[in-house]
Amino acid sequence: MYHSLLKPDLQQMLIETDHSGVSEFCDVLHPAVTAEVLEGFEVVEILEVLNSCELLKQVQILEFLPLPLQLSLVEDLERNDRKRLSRWLEEMSSDDRVDLLSRLSDEQVEGLLPLIAQAERNDIRKLLSFPEESAGAIMTTEYALLPENITVRDALEKLRKQAPDRETIYYVYVIDDGRHLLGFVSLRDLILAKPETVLTELMKRDVISVRVDDDQEFVAGEMQKYNFIAIPVVDNQNRLVGIVTHDDAMDVLEEEATEDAHMAGAVAPLEDSYLETPLFTLLHKRGIWLGILSSAAVATAAMLRQYESVSEAYTWMILFLPLVLASGGNAGSQSATLIIRFLAVDDQQTQSPHLRLARRELIMGLTLGTFLALIGFSFGWMFVGKVEGIVVAVTVAMVVTLGTCSGAMLPILFRKFGMDPALMSNPLIAAIVDILGVVIYYSVAILLLGRVEPG
Amino acid sequence: MYHSLLKPDLQQMLIETDHSGVSEFCDVLHPAVTAEVLEGFEVVEILEVLNSCELLKQVQILEFLPLPLQLSLVEDLERNDRKRLSRWLEEMSSDDRVDLLSRLSDEQVEGLLPLIAQAERNDIRKLLSFPEESAGAIMTTEYALLPENITVRDALEKLRKQAPDRETIYYVYVIDDGRHLLGFVSLRDLILAKPETVLTELMKRDVISVRVDDDQEFVAGEMQKYNFIAIPVVDNQNRLVGIVTHDDAMDVLEEEATEDAHMAGAVAPLEDSYLETPLFTLLHKRGIWLGILSSAAVATAAMLRQYESVSEAYTWMILFLPLVLASGGNAGSQSATLIIRFLAVDDQQTQSPHLRLARRELIMGLTLGTFLALIGFSFGWMFVGKVEGIVVAVTVAMVVTLGTCSGAMLPILFRKFGMDPALMSNPLIAAIVDILGVVIYYSVAILLLGRVEPG
Numbered sequence: 001m002y003h004s005l006l007k008p009d010l011q012q013m014l015i016e017t018d019h020s021g022v023s024e025f026c027d028v029l030h031p032a033v034t035a036e037v038l039e040g041f042e043v044v045e046i047l048e049v050l051n052s053c054e055l056l057k058q059v060q061i062l063e064f065l066p067l068p069l070q071l072s073l074v075e076d077l078e079r080n081d082r083k084r085l086s087r088w089l090e091e092m093s094s095d096d097r098v099d100l101l102s103r104l105s106d107e108q109v110e111g112l113l114p115l116i117a118q119a120e121r122n123d124i125r126k127l128l129s130f131p132e133e134s135a136g137a138i139m140t141t142e143y144a145l146l147p148e149n150i151t152v153r154d155a156l157e158k159l160r161k162q163a164p165d166r167e168t169i170y171y172v173y174v175i176d177d178g179r180h181l182l183g184f185v186s187l188r189d190l191i192l193a194k195p196e197t198v199l200t201e202l203m204k205r206d207v208i209s210v211r212v213d214d215d216q217e218f219v220a221g222e223m224q225k226y227n228f229i230a231i232p233v234v235d236n237q238n239r240l241v242g243i244v245t246h247d248d249a250m251d252v253l254e255e256e257a258t259e260d261a262h263m264a265g266a267v268a269p270l271e272d273s274y275l276e277t278p279l280f281t282l283l284h285k286r287g288i289w290l291g292i293l294s295s296a297a298v299a300t301a302a303m304l305r306q307y308e309s310v311s312e313a314y315t316w317m318i319l320f321l322p323l324v325l326a327s328g329g330n331a332g333s334q335s336a337t338l339i340i341r342f343l344a345v346d347d348q349q350t351q352s353p354h355l356r357l358a359r360r361e362l363i364m365g366l367t368l369g370t371f372l373a374l375i376g377f378s379f380g381w382m383f384v385g386k387v388e389g390i391v392v393a394v395t396v397a398m399v400v401t402l403g404t405c406s407g408a409m410l411p412i413l414f415r416k417f418g419m420d421p422a423l424m425s426n427p428l429i430a431a432i433v434d435i436l437g438v439v440i441y442y443s444v445a446i447l448l449l450g451r452v453e454p455g
Numbered sequence: 456m457y458h459s460l461l462k463p464d465l466q467q468m469l470i471e472t473d474h475s476g477v478s479e480f481c482d483v484l485h486p487a488v489t490a491e492v493l494e495g496f497e498v499v500e501i502l503e504v505l506n507s508c509e510l511l512k513q514v515q516i517l518e519f520l521p522l523p524l525q526l527s528l529v530e531d532l533e534r535n536d537r538k539r540l541s542r543w544l545e546e547m548s549s550d551d552r553v554d555l556l557s558r559l560s561d562e563q564v565e566g567l568l569p570l571i572a573q574a575e576r577n578d579i580r581k582l583l584s585f586p587e588e589s590a591g592a593i594m595t596t597e598y599a600l601l602p603e604n605i606t607v608r609d610a611l612e613k614l615r616k617q618a619p620d621r622e623t624i625y626y627v628y629v630i631d632d633g634r635h636l637l638g639f640v641s642l643r644d645l646i647l648a649k650p651e652t653v654l655t656e657l658m659k660r661d662v663i664s665v666r667v668d669d670d671q672e673f674v675a676g677e678m679q680k681y682n683f684i685a686i687p688v689v690d691n692q693n694r695l696v697g698i699v700t701h702d703d704a705m706d707v708l709e710e711e712a713t714e715d716a717h718m719a720g721a722v723a724p725l726e727d728s729y730l731e732t733p734l735f736t737l738l739h740k741r742g743i744w745l746g747i748l749s750s751a752a753v754a755t756a757a758m759l760r761q762y763e764s765v766s767e768a769y770t771w772m773i774l775f776l777p778l779v780l781a782s783g784g785n786a787g788s789q790s791a792t793l794i795i796r797f798l799a800v801d802d803q804q805t806q807s808p809h810l811r812l813a814r815r816e817l818i819m820g821l822t823l824g825t826f827l828a829l830i831g832f833s834f835g836w837m838f839v840g841k842v843e844g845i846v847v848a849v850t851v852a853m854v855v856t857l858g859t860c861s862g863a864m865l866p867i868l869f870r871k872f873g874m875d876p877a878l879m880s881n882p883l884i885a886a887i888v889d890i891l892g893v894v895i896y897y898s899v900a901i902l903l904l905g906r907v908e909p910g
Contacts, residue, residue: 265792
């Protein structure tokens, strides 16, 4: 929208080396807007713009830039201005900093750590140690903390001191001397309470928390379920180690949805957005799956070869081969899509009602199969003849039922074996159904039209 | 997890009509947890449980129940306890209330409105009037408001009064007498500021807001971009009419992702979750697409009929028909998946770089096509012969390139014409590529193996 007007403005200021203009520009706009404008700039230009702002603003804008661009800036500063890089890394919020550092090689990280104060360094090492998809990897260690035996007045006073470098002060956690999580209180409750109330009376003790090794997707799901702004993360001894905030939960939800969408289309998940992913990586992520699917298609060809004499006797069969296979594949894709999304969104914790699912899908397969069989029969009759129409119809009904059931059950099976159900992509379901579809098509033809003596 | 233990507990209390036990149960647990436990209960049991709690708690739990269950409860109360229903509707938060009422028929709503106080009634009528997918349909009218010329001390005092029935008080909006949005201040800033500071000095004036008729997906995207807890919604004269909060934005993101996933699998989007959708509705949502796809398959059959004499001369061609068609369909599904997700997530506002996309996809199509052509050639040669292998290879290369380009460009075209790019489902791409694939396969065969005289 109005960014298209902002970009030339900023570029003009750069040409005129109007530092105060640039600084005002960055002060007035939300850092996310500035970051968006800067995305089209060269690395040197971005550094020049940031140079005109005060440190806090620089870091705020940096955190809103896409990760690959952040990396380019860091690599430039690593060579040319290590002092500034050191300030950036110290000032960044702990979760964004680790996101950035986790993209660098171990050697690069070790080279950068001496630039950072000791306390921050320990924080970085700890956060970097958590597995990529865990709560620990997205949490921030900058949360607001209070002891239990103080009054609301003192609590607000303490919060005022903590506020400037905490990710949120709207939820405050109460811990004991051993950092065990005792309770939680919202800023809303603090504001509403009488100043002399003691925190122990006010705080909620049934705190919903997640474990540091819980999956990110589970964490985001919990936050969504409870409408939380933040959720506390504890270790296996219920000691508070961090919080995950609503914005990170939203990013996780979207990343997981993207990953699932890509897998449904038989693309191995990408780390960055489509345009930020190098062509070679994309080729690799697509080629792997296309190779696997081609092997399945070769198996279908081998299967068709078994029936070569039938094909030669009933040459009309080729006409409806795509229809027969597509019907099964399409019905299977639909079932897999519905079940995979159901497992991802509605059924993260509870034991899923497999029997009910299987019954529903079986009924659907039979009904949809009958419907498509009618279409198949009509055109089979019209293009070839009545008996041939029946062959097509019977095959379609069976293949659709089979496709529906396997599309529904394979993702569930995948999960049972600890694999991601989303791996069951639409093309993979189609490829599996293809092989079986050929067997059904030819078996039905032999059964209804008579066996053909081999050559 | 531990809900499996809670359910029998609660059921036991119901059997023993232990009202105080039930009430304590609901007080201790988060309303979302109670709601989850209640999901497995009968409507009369749920009403009995809620009956033991105080009104505010009843409504909190109600709001966490799935919509179809909320509807069953409302319909029961409509017949048996209109007074309680009236209290519920008055106490519910404005956005959840409208979500519920929008599922009822106009007559039902008109029947319920007299149960509600006049002010709330106007609020409901206004919110119900916004289109389903708009910001207006998910916003709440319970936001915190301040005039501009007061001190921070007075502001906090006013906020304390507003807090109990506002969805959030962490972001506070500043308006003039005509309700025009002037600025915004966070509770964090208020807490940090000196009590005598005047709000005009503290508030941010470059407020990022959305319009009441903006699409929900855009609203959620803006909140995600700026990491907002809430975003103000204004009318076309910049008058504040509501706010959308982070939890609703998260729900929108997830709903849109589910809708896109379903469309990618050729299922018309569902309103409720898979298990909550009646079988008949599912059959309808799937049947429509299967019907369309079958018609496309019939077109493929008709096309194959044009080449009947070629099929009869080169009977081996049937072996590689599934492989040829699947290669194109799979490559096309991949491209469509990548582009649709890119358009949905990364490219909501900006003019997308179509030329760059087209060039990338063309290169990918040619590279992947060459790779798959090699597989096709090997097995064509192995199963039939060298020239036949070349026919398969040339076809695969062309079909994959065509599939990739159409998979990438059709979603973009769809959007150009104001349609949802996600309509370009994987099976639809495959169906389109099938028809063209047949033409290419036979044309290449005729070209390389010689024309066959008809009949």
